[in-house]
Amino acid sequence: MxxxxxxxxxxxxxxxxxxxxxxxLACIFIKQYGVCSRIIESNKILRxxxxxxxxxxxxxxxxxxxxxxxxxxxxxYLLYMFGLIVxxxxxxxxxxxxxxxxxxxxxxxxxHSTYLRAKxxxxxxxxxxxxxxxxxxxxxxxxLWSPRGFHGNYIKxxxxxxxAATMWGKFTIDHYYIVxxxxxxxxxxxxxxxxxxxxxxxxxxxxVFTIQLMPFFVMLILFYFPSYMIDLNINKFxxxxxxxxxxxxxxxxxxxxxxxxxxxxxxxxxxxxxxMDIL
Amino acid sequence: MNxxxxxxxxxxxxxxxxxxxxxxxxxxxxxxxxxxxxxxxIRYYTSDDWVEYGGVxxxxxxxxxxxxxxxxxxxxxxxxxxxxxxxxYIVVDKNAKRVAESTGNEHDELFFIISSKYWHVSVExxxxxxxxxxxxxQESELQIGEETSGYxxxxxxxxxxxxxxxxxxWNTTAYYxxxxxxxxxxxxxxRVLN
Numbered sequence: 504m505x506x507x508x509x510x511x512x513x514x515x516x517x518x519x520x521x522x523x524x525x526x527x528l529a530c531i532f533i534k535q536y537g538v539c540s541r542i543i544e545s546n547k548i549l550r551x552x553x554x555x556x557x558x559x560x561x562x563x564x565x566x567x568x569x570x571x572x573x574x575x576x577x578x579x580y581l582l583y584m585f586g587l588i589v590x591x592x593x594x595x596x597x598x599x600x601x602x603x604x605x606x607x608x609x610x611x612x613x614x615h616s617t618y619l620r621a622k623x624x625x626x627x628x629x630x631x632x633x634x635x636x637x638x639x640x641x642x643x644x645x646x647l648w649s650p651r652g653f654h655g656n657y658i659k660x661x662x663x664x665x666x667a668a669t670m671w672g673k674f675t676i677d678h679y680y681i682v683x684x685x686x687x688x689x690x691x692x693x694x695x696x697x698x699x700x701x702x703x704x705x706x707x708x709x710x711v712f713t714i715q716l717m718p719f720f721v722m723l724i725l726f727y728f729p730s731y732m733i734d735l736n737i738n739k740f741x742x743x744x745x746x747x748x749x750x751x752x753x754x755x756x757x758x759x760x761x762x763x764x765x766x767x768x769x770x771x772x773x774x775x776x777x778x779m780d781i782l
Numbered sequence: 783m784n785x786x787x788x789x790x791x792x793x794x795x796x797x798x799x800x801x802x803x804x805x806x807x808x809x810x811x812x813x814x815x816x817x818x819x820x821x822x823x824i825r826y827y828t829s830d831d832w833v834e835y836g837g838v839x840x841x842x843x844x845x846x847x848x849x850x851x852x853x854x855x856x857x858x859x860x861x862x863x864x865x866x867x868x869x870x871y872i873v874v875d876k877n878a879k880r881v882a883e884s885t886g887n888e889h890d891e892l893f894f895i896i897s898s899k900y901w902h903v904s905v906e907x908x909x910x911x912x913x914x915x916x917x918x919x920q921e922s923e924l925q926i927g928e929e930t931s932g933y934x935x936x937x938x939x940x941x942x943x944x945x946x947x948x949x950x951x952w953n954t955t956a957y958y959x960x961x962x963x964x965x966x967x968x969x970x971x972x973r974v975l976n
Contacts, residue, residue, distance in 0.1 A: 667900035
């Protein structure tokens, strides 16, 4: 437990976490800037033709302005930078610990397996935290666009991205606060699992860039993969589908994909590193 | 050690100050947003009521048609190919009479839509033109005391609803909403279906 606490503290209080948060918030800033500049441009045209300007605020539920629901340039940047944001806080820590000999120091005081497990879960948690901070910031800003989310005895969905085409879509319309929590949890879990790919890579290579950038390249492949394999019915398991709430999306496929990836990374990492002679 | 403790203490204080500033700024922005965006006043009516807006009184009723019913009712046999079989069509019959001078360009700012909880509703301007009543005049062109009657056509697509919601579409309650397009301060809901 002491080792885990130490690893967790190291994973959260470091410059990588700060850079990740700044990167994530920059993507959110680009998204909000795009929204605001569109409204300003529209209002300029409206004033020129004698129409009344509008604020862009609405009676639709706040989650329709959230990055998970809304496809904007900032959303695309956040999804592209996803792999980088989760890997920056603690991705190269295991490689660094091996290189400077810190691992020998720790493993003389504790079990090697305990240390590996602590490293794995600290990387998972730091990756998850790094990606949900911009998500939560955008959620708070989305609430500003729709401060009075609904009126009457039901919300208006015409003119929004919400759709009752699936059971999940219907649930989103009925309980959008619960859906927001589910998506925050999903991004945390998937982000954390993606960060653990760095641990697997650091078991096989000593190239810092390869270790740090592997989650970024994995996400790029998963984004472009569907366009070459459209006949296979696996799109629902790909992050471009389950990380955002499209018409046919369902976050539970994302949870399943994250669980499979977690089992994969944990087993390879633990099996490979347990055999390693560190002293 | 004392210097280390002082540094740590400073870090905590700076972190707390930053968090407090963020909370205060966000709260201020939220209160500003609530003040600028007033809670809309919603009033409910039935198809028998005359609802006034901008000097014009409206009486609205509606009926839902399947593709075949729409074609038979309005004699659209030669336009069969453009009428989608995966939709239900809602034909709104709107009677309007001007009772006072208009105070501005209200009709440009008024937004009419059929709404129900899960429906994504599309406007069907082409079908509206095909079935429009001969003596229909735009509400903005009415003189005081003058009356008109016209149709508006909306549709709900089967692909935008689950099977259960689609099976229940004929029993779903729907309202004809009249909403200020820019301000959304007033919403008038006329119950037109079920």
